[in-house]
Amino acid sequence: xxxxxxxxxxxxxxxxxxxxxxxxxxxxxxxxxxxxxxxxxxxxxxxxxxxxxxxxxxxxxxxxxxxxxxxxxxxxxxxxxxxxxxxxxxxxxxxxxxxxxxxxxxxxxxxxxxxxxxxxxxxxxxxxxxxxxxxxxxxxxxxxxxxxxxxxxxxxxxxxxxxxxxxxxxxxxxxxxxxxxxxxxxxxxxxxxxxxxxxxxxxxxxxxxxxxxxxxxxxxxxxxxxxxxxxxxxxxxxxxxxxxxxxxxxxxxxxxxxxxxxxxxxxxxxxxxxxxxxxxxxxxxxxxxxxxxxxxxxxxxxxxxxxxxxxxxxxxxxxxxxx
Amino acid sequence: xxxxxxxxxxxxxxxxxxxxxxxxxxxxxxxxxxxxxxxxxxxxxxxxxxxxxxxxxxxxxxxxxxxxxxxxxxxxxxxxxxxxxxxxxxxxxxxxxxxxxxxxxxxxxxxxxxxxxxxxxxxxxxxxxxxxxxxxxxxxxxxxxxxxxxxxxxxxxxxxxxxxxxxxxxxxxxxxxxxxxxxxxxxxxxxxxxxxxxxxxxxxxxxxxxxxxxxxxxxxxxxxxxxxxxxxxxxxxxxxxxxxxxxxxxxxxxxxxxxxxxxxxxxxxxxx
Numbered sequence: 001x002x003x004x005x006x007x008x009x010x011x012x013x014x015x016x017x018x019x020x021x022x023x024x025x026x027x028x029x030x031x032x033x034x035x036x037x038x039x040x041x042x043x044x045x046x047x048x049x050x051x052x053x054x055x056x057x058x059x060x061x062x063x064x065x066x067x068x069x070x071x072x073x074x075x076x077x078x079x080x081x082x083x084x085x086x087x088x089x090x091x092x093x094x095x096x097x098x099x100x101x102x103x104x105x106x107x108x109x110x111x112x113x114x115x116x117x118x119x120x121x122x123x124x125x126x127x128x129x130x131x132x133x134x135x136x137x138x139x140x141x142x143x144x145x146x147x148x149x150x151x152x153x154x155x156x157x158x159x160x161x162x163x164x165x166x167x168x169x170x171x172x173x174x175x176x177x178x179x180x181x182x183x184x185x186x187x188x189x190x191x192x193x194x195x196x197x198x199x200x201x202x203x204x205x206x207x208x209x210x211x212x213x214x215x216x217x218x219x220x221x222x223x224x225x226x227x228x229x230x231x232x233x234x235x236x237x238x239x240x241x242x243x244x245x246x247x248x249x250x251x252x253x254x255x256x257x258x259x260x261x262x263x264x265x266x267x268x269x270x271x272x273x274x275x276x277x278x279x280x281x282x283x284x285x286x287x288x289x290x291x292x293x294x295x296x297x298x299x300x301x302x303x304x305x306x307x308x309x310x311x312x313x314x315x316x317x318x319x320x321x322x323x
Numbered sequence: 324x325x326x327x328x329x330x331x332x333x334x335x336x337x338x339x340x341x342x343x344x345x346x347x348x349x350x351x352x353x354x355x356x357x358x359x360x361x362x363x364x365x366x367x368x369x370x371x372x373x374x375x376x377x378x379x380x381x382x383x384x385x386x387x388x389x390x391x392x393x394x395x396x397x398x399x400x401x402x403x404x405x406x407x408x409x410x411x412x413x414x415x416x417x418x419x420x421x422x423x424x425x426x427x428x429x430x431x432x433x434x435x436x437x438x439x440x441x442x443x444x445x446x447x448x449x450x451x452x453x454x455x456x457x458x459x460x461x462x463x464x465x466x467x468x469x470x471x472x473x474x475x476x477x478x479x480x481x482x483x484x485x486x487x488x489x490x491x492x493x494x495x496x497x498x499x500x501x502x503x504x505x506x507x508x509x510x511x512x513x514x515x516x517x518x519x520x521x522x523x524x525x526x527x528x529x530x531x532x533x534x535x536x537x538x539x540x541x542x543x544x545x546x547x548x549x550x551x552x553x554x555x556x557x558x559x560x561x562x563x564x565x566x567x568x569x570x571x572x573x574x575x576x577x578x579x580x581x582x583x584x585x586x587x588x589x590x591x592x593x594x595x
Contacts, residue, residue, distance in 0.1 A: 059429060061592075082429055097353070097358060106349075109346045111335065113336070114333070
């Protein structure tokens with residue numbers, strides 16, 4: 001495999017679902033993920049995240065376009081791809097009736113490991129499941145199942161790991177555990193493609209983010225680049241009475257670097273120089289004898305970046321097809 | 324980069340379709356060990372049906388329960404082959420719903436290995452179930468009359484039917500997702516087994532119904548096994564009954580030839 005070849009390279013990937021209302025899964029996706037990086041696919045339900053992962057793991061055939069994973073074509077060299085990837089799907093794909101150990105050694109055997117039992121033991125230790133190793137998975141908590149699922153995808157030390165919404169439905173502690181496990185993997189050289197609906201998750205995990213909306217790439221870049229693209233800082237002013245919002249907007253206008261936004265009783269003003277704006281607005285408010293409930297300066301969130309770059313959220317009509 | 328990863332990767336042996344299928348089969352052994360209750364209920368349910376039909380209808384149909392068992396048992400064997408559909412479909416369905424099937428499909432194994440493994444596990448369960456039923460029959464006074472070879476051929480015909488229905492079950496469970504299909508099949512197996520020569524002679528039914536019942540593939544196996552076991556067939560002379568043996572081979576072969584390739588194809592194409 002060429003040193004410079006990316007772990008994942010996707011060109012103009014398209015998939016049409018004839019049986020669904022709007023019929024489009026992917027509308028021409030491009031993606032390039034360098035080796036040993038974490039890339040997040042971020043978007044709402046129906047954006048095409050799961051469809052992309054299913055195509056890249058050879059579970060689903062694209063209608064057109066090319067996709068190479070670990071240097072092999074997903075269409076013509078499926079077996080080669082499957083030997084080098086791990087998949088953690090949305091539902092924890094573990095056998096509830098079996099024990100954690102049985103699950104992992106079965107996957108090891110199906111990957112043709114010479115010593116599947118040893119490998120299962122190693123992974124159970126590594127994911128903190130050694131104590132529960134010989135219990136049925138049906139007795140595991142959601143977080144434990146997710147960790148077992150992750151371990152199952154790592155039985156062969158995949159070159160590329162696909163993780164589909166890893167923390168949906170997990171409590172904050174379990175979520176942090178999963179993030180930590182993914183972080184460890186990348187330190188070991190694995191390339192990770194993770195899908196998520198949570199900006200916070202993409203921000204915490206990913207080197208680069210591709211925002212998907214309705215089967216298209218809406219934006220792509222590092223978390224900071226994407227935030228920067230929506231502009232600089234915001235000044236948030238919360239008055240005592242929503243009725244004061246219009247008056248406040250007039251007072252703050254000289255410091256605004258763009259049109260202000262009003263939402264949930266908060267006036268949000270884009271500003272170019274955060275310090276000057278904060279000092280200026282607070283003295284202007286004092287002069288006008290207005291005592292606001294809250295006055296703060298902050299950087300844009302990925303949420304705002306997403307809305308700014310993709311437009312209003314689309315109807316999740318494709319939820320059914322992405323499962 | 325591949326060298327860096329490969330040095331840490333665990334050692335791997337050769338790939339083999341049958342080896343992978345056997346791994347999937349062994350998984351089912353673990354299931355049975357973990358759920359002995361379900362394992363036993365599946366085996367004992369046909370026994371319950373035997374006792375129920377024998378005691379309820381034996382007197383009315385054959386004059387006494389004892390005579391009826393010699394007619395009923397081969398029919399019950401056939402019915403058990405049909406009822407096995409349910410176990411096959413439930414298992415295939417549950418795996419697909421939980422994402423276990425997707426995990427298997429993302430592994431570097433032959434696409435036929437998973438369905439073949441399922442098939443092998445179900446056939447082993449069927450052999451055990453049939454043994455339980457044979458012993459039950461013997462305890463109730465049923466006997467094979469025409470020698471061991473014929474009896475073994477009869478058993479082979481029963482297993483052939485189960486094998487064929489298994490592919491039908493895997494195919495339907497893969498194509499029609501969701502547990503509703505399994506429920507529908509659980510209900511449908513009753514009229515399908517009633518509308519055959521399993522419990523009564525189709526000649527006693529209204530003409531059109533009798534025709535459907537005698538052309539039911541289950542009837543061919545029922546009549547053929549009755550002949551081979553040397554049990555009463557009570558069957559009237561008709562083309563279907565006179566050709567029961569070739570039909571008992573032909574139907575399952577036709578079903579397998581149709582649905583085995585479809586099942587493997589459906590497995591490969593899961594999810595569109």
